[in-house]
Amino acid sequence: MYVIEGLTVHLGRWEDRGWIGVENSRFFKAAAYRLRYRSAITTFEWVKGHNGDPGNEAADGLAREGALKPLPDTLDLSVPNNFTLHGVKLSALTQQIAYQAIRNTKAEKHPPRSSASNNLARIQAGLVEQIEHPETTAQIWLQCQNTNLRPLVRQFLYKAIQHAYRIGDFWTPIAGYEERAVCPFCKDSADNLDHILLECEAPAREVIWLLAADLWPDAYGPCQTSPTTGATPRAPPPPPMMTSLPAPTRGHPAYSRF
């Protein structure tokens, strides 16, 4: 329905705003081009999913197959110039659209840090392992800003993913402070969030997980906060707090606990 409405209802408006802030615009642009390129009239019909419709079942099969691929396919989404509308229609330009365009340009100049990409990939792997649900990075960022979380928790999630805490290897290149890169308690271990939360022998680590268990909403079931001391999992799952965030919706009683 989202795709059909995008192509039949919203297309004109999206083109007027120069596709700024439109999700999946690359795919909609390519689809619109292919539809316009056809000389015949195309009609769409919505069918109920998982209901035995051969076309729908085949599409599901392809989607499943695609989701399992280790690397995304390279798709030809190019649209010839004479089929593309460039820029924003002046009468449709608002301050909000202009601001979004500036933000997009800045985001292109500053691609996400590789440490953030690594952490996001680990969170996605953790989600698949724990709740068998892969989540998009956009959705993970969105959940980190969930206003039902206290600002400090939101800040922790954001900074943890961005690798923004001044711990561990942050100090390595700073002359005179190199010893801060090592855990002062375990001495021979690099100090980083993995170590602090999952491996450190310091008693404070126990306290962190007791507090986390205290914070854990009953609605999520029993809290699984007993990472093995000393063990280094190959791809350690993120704290359960993060993995289970997307589950309840707004208004769910679990939210009031955070």
Ligand SMILES: [Zn+2]
């Ligand atoms: Zn330690």
